[in-house]
Amino acid sequence: MSIFENVRLALTSLQANKMRALLTMLGIIIGISAVIAIITVGDSLSGSLAKEMSGFGARNVTLSVVQKDDPFASGSFSFEDSEEMDKALESFEYKEPSASDLISDAMLQEYQKKFASQLQALAVNESFGTINAVSGRHKASGQLMGVSPGQLTLDKMTLLAGRFVTDADSVNHRAVAVVSDRFVTQYFGNKATPESALGKSFKTDASGIPLRLYIVGVYEYKPPAGQTVTRNLDTNIYIPVGSAFQLLQRDGGYQTVTLQSREDVNNQIFMDRTREFFNSFYSHNPNFTVSVSSLDDIVKSMNKMTQSVKLGISAIAAISLLVGGIGVMNIMMVSVTERTREIGVRMALGAKGRVILFQFIVEAIIICLIGGLIGVILGVGLGSAGAMMMHYPVKPSLAAALVAVLFSMAIGVFFGYYPAKRAARLDPIDALRYE
Numbered sequence: 001m002s003i004f005e006n007v008r009l010a011l012t013s014l015q016a017n018k019m020r021a022l023l024t025m026l027g028i029i030i031g032i033s034a035v036i037a038i039i040t041v042g043d044s045l046s047g048s049l050a051k052e053m054s055g056f057g058a059r060n061v062t063l064s065v066v067q068k069d070d071p072f073a074s075g076s077f078s079f080e081d082s083e084e085m086d087k088a089l090e091s092f093e094y095k096e097p098s099a100s101d102l103i104s105d106a107m108l109q110e111y112q113k114k115f116a117s118q119l120q121a122l123a124v125n126e127s128f129g130t131i132n133a134v135s136g137r138h139k140a141s142g143q144l145m146g147v148s149p150g151q152l153t154l155d156k157m158t159l160l161a162g163r164f165v166t167d168a169d170s171v172n173h174r175a176v177a178v179v180s181d182r183f184v185t186q187y188f189g190n191k192a193t194p195e196s197a198l199g200k201s202f203k204t205d206a207s208g209i210p211l212r213l214y215i216v217g218v219y220e221y222k223p224p225a226g227q228t229v230t231r232n233l234d235t236n237i238y239i240p241v242g243s244a245f246q247l248l249q250r251d252g253g254y255q256t257v258t259l260q261s262r263e264d265v266n267n268q269i270f271m272d273r274t275r276e277f278f279n280s281f282y283s284h285n286p287n288f289t290v291s292v293s294s295l296d297d298i299v300k301s302m303n304k305m306t307q308s309v310k311l312g313i314s315a316i317a318a319i320s321l322l323v324g325g326i327g328v329m330n331i332m333m334v335s336v337t338e339r340t341r342e343i344g345v346r347m348a349l350g351a352k353g354r355v356i357l358f359q360f361i362v363e364a365i366i367i368c369l370i371g372g373l374i375g376v377i378l379g380v381g382l383g384s385a386g387a388m389m390m391h392y393p394v395k396p397s398l399a400a401a402l403v404a405v406l407f408s409m410a411i412g413v414f415f416g417y418y419p420a421k422r423a424a425r426l427d428p429i430d431a432l433r434y435e
Contacts, residue, residue: 010363024331025371027324032375039400040383044392063257102253120260123150133202140186142237146244161194162217170242178217180235194218325415332419353424364416372408
């Protein structure tokens with residue numbers, strides 16, 4: 001008997017007992033759909049995370065001055081080491097870095113010379129709080145940021161008019177600013193344009209110190225994905241970091257510096273060499289050192305965590321597949337009992353045991369295959385709906401769907417073998433006598 005004939009017989013048997021077949025498939029359908037839905041949502045979350053992080057620059061490397069005994073900065077503890085982490089946090093005492101502990105301009109200049117062939121951009125930025133500027137009935141506010149020229153590359157800003165801050169602005173302590181197009185609209189009114197705002201000034205104060213800043217550039221504000229743009233939205237106001245320290249009477253030095261490696265540079269090697277370079281300046285510092293991290297590391301860690309959660313929940317959902325497989329075995333045992341006379345007739349007409357075995361295995365496979373396909377369709381639908389509700393891009397996994405279908409067929413073979421073997425071993429005479 002050909003495989004097509006066995007498939008036809010299996011479908012005929014299922015059609016004769018539709019409700020029983022559907023209830024048998026139910027465990028397979030629930031298990032497969034749950035696993036596919038979880039994988040779809042997990043992959044959509046990972047894809048969304050990777051896309052958002054790449055927008056910030058996955059090759060960006062952050063240098064931070066941290067305490068040597070900071071348990072979080074050291075990275076010596078994992079989530080499983082909760083007791084050790086608690087003990088370390090209890091004994092940890094925060095210290096404010098002094099000017100001599102911070103990353104200096106001299107360090108950065110030496111670094112830029114040594115790593116010129118590997119470095120795409122270097123930026124320092126210091127936040128000086130929120131400032132307000134009032135012009136008649138118009139009011140604008142924003143975050144005052146002292147930055148270096150590399151911030152333009154790292155933030156991927158688009159200049160609509162003018163220029164960005166330069167090293168000369170910083171060295172000469174020029175009171176210039178680069179503002180957003182929204183700031184221009186808020187401060188000068190709807191009739192102002194980025195070009196007409198160039199050269200104009202605005203008064204404000206930061207930490208009680210009055211400032212008059214002259215606009216030399218206007219950039220296009222691009223809200224992060226999912227953020228609602230409001231009328232009085234604060235945007236960044238960039239001024240030269242050297243001018244910020246001078247105008248606001250602050251000591252120089254940076255607690256955080258952002259770097260970006262070139263596309264053809266191995267980012268991990270770049271990070272290791274950068275860490276080695278800056279640690280040489282802190283080898284004799286008893287309290288502080290420099291930590292090096294990247295968004296790429298954060299993305300990998302979060303993806304690893306997502307994968308672990310996804311596998312854990314999928315394993316729980318897969319228990320229903322085991323229940324479904326037991327249901328298939330049970331119903332095949334019932335089917336063998338019901339069709340004992342049929343099996344006896346076929347054997348009496350010359351059908352061998354392996355033919356009977358193959359017939360019932362194919363029937364079990366067909367049950368699980370149909371259940372698996374329904375589960376895949378239902379799982380993709382539920383996963384896609386869940387991803388859309390959470391505003392993630394839908395990324396159904398074709399590989400997971402294929403594995404699910406093959407796995408459901410494997411369940412049919414595994415749980416269908418014993419009933420099929422039992423049918424194949426029936427004695428033809430006893431089978432014909434069965435009532």
